[in-house]
Amino acid sequence: MVSIKDQIVLITGASSGIGAACAKIFAEAGAKLILVARRQERLEELAQMLKGTAVHLLPLDVRDRVSVESAFSSLPADWSNVDILINNAGLSRGLNKLHEGRIQDWEEMLDTNIKGLLYCTRFLVPGMVNRGRGHVVNLGSIAGHQTYPGGNVYCASKAAVKAISEGLKQDLLGTPVRVTSVDPGLVETEFSNVRFHGDTDRAKKVYQGLTPLTPEDIADVIFFCVTRPAHVNISEILLVPTDQATATLVNRI
Template identity: 50%
Template sequence: MKKIAFITGATSGIGEAIARILAPDHSLIICGRRKEKLAKLASELRAKSKVHTLSFDVSDATAVQSAIDGLPTEWQDIEVLVNNAGNAHGRSPIHEGELADWDAMIDGNLKGLLYVTRVISPRMVAKKSGDIINIGSIAGKEVYPEGNVYCASKFGVDAATKGMRLDLNPYGIRVIGIHPGLVETEFSMVRFKGDKQKSKSVYEGITPLYGKDIAEMVKFVIDRPPHVTIADITIFPTAQASSTLVHRQP
């Protein structure tokens, strides 16, 4: 019987790639706010696996609770949680930041991850097994100029991941943090609010990571034998050495 994997932010980028790579070996609960994209992905993946969809905003604690509590009985036994949903809004010095952007990043990146984990983790505790994979960022390891609140939210993810690992250790639950560098997804388009030129410039002169690269890491950590936890992974494209040092070809 396939394990059930619950993936947030599954409608594009890293989350979609994770859903695709896990589909052959897992039953999937894929989550996202864009219902049409969610339905399209589910339709494709049902050739490989059982798929259930949920559409809710991770930053809405009531919606999170309601959606997960409302799962049919056969979908209640979640054994793999991938907290992937998140966002970046704007990039500016602290004294020029937009409060709405700050709220969106803290609510989506950190509080949303916590809300989903709070509902699902007690089920894993009761079984004394499970995997929780939190998709963080190099921005949660190193601060860069004009990344203040985004970095703060991702530092929070890293701290929450470490805290979860301590709290859930007595129950045999593996908690893994995966922290990518530059990954070419919709991320920059969202951050720069649809500015295609700014978004494109982020990846110019390099071969970035792609969603599949991160998905392969997720599959790798899940597939380790039960006595092995790959606790923390930082993954860069070869052209990147830190959050700010990137070797770009002319």
């Protein structure tokens, strides 16, 4: 395992779930953390939990290109050389048939899952190339591999993440900058609660009768990927609970 002590790790969607779990595991390894999310109070709570870790908070919405560019270009000198970018910010809205879908939901998913990831990547990767080091980790999904009923636009957004990851890796060939796509199946986070617009009872049913992955499971895999020797690139990992075989086939007790 390669040490990442004192490396600068920027995590989007850091205020909860997989992002917060990543912050904790990277903090334990001695990394310096730039935590990005819309909810400033949640970021501040997380920073309090990570006392003893060097943390820089960036409360912003990755969908806002101007804000992303301004925030990244205004980073203090000690924080400007990002070594690891974890594009974790993302969400799903609704589970409707395409012809019955809400356009507002589509726009939120596409703006966050695709455009937000692109903005962060575009503004940070040139510095990695110039410095001759860096690693981009994109959070994809099993939904980027297999479409399921009602998942139309969300699945399309994660298929785009898969294509963007593959394209970025090809574009960076010949540089030391690595690209990894981590694609989980069922993970119990706020994901389903957000998808169903706060319907907690409906969200809980997604995970009933099975043992889903946890945010810590995903963070552990991401940490493994970025701590491999420089000549090793984990291009893509698809991980699912033991109780899940495909996007739609699960075992429930």
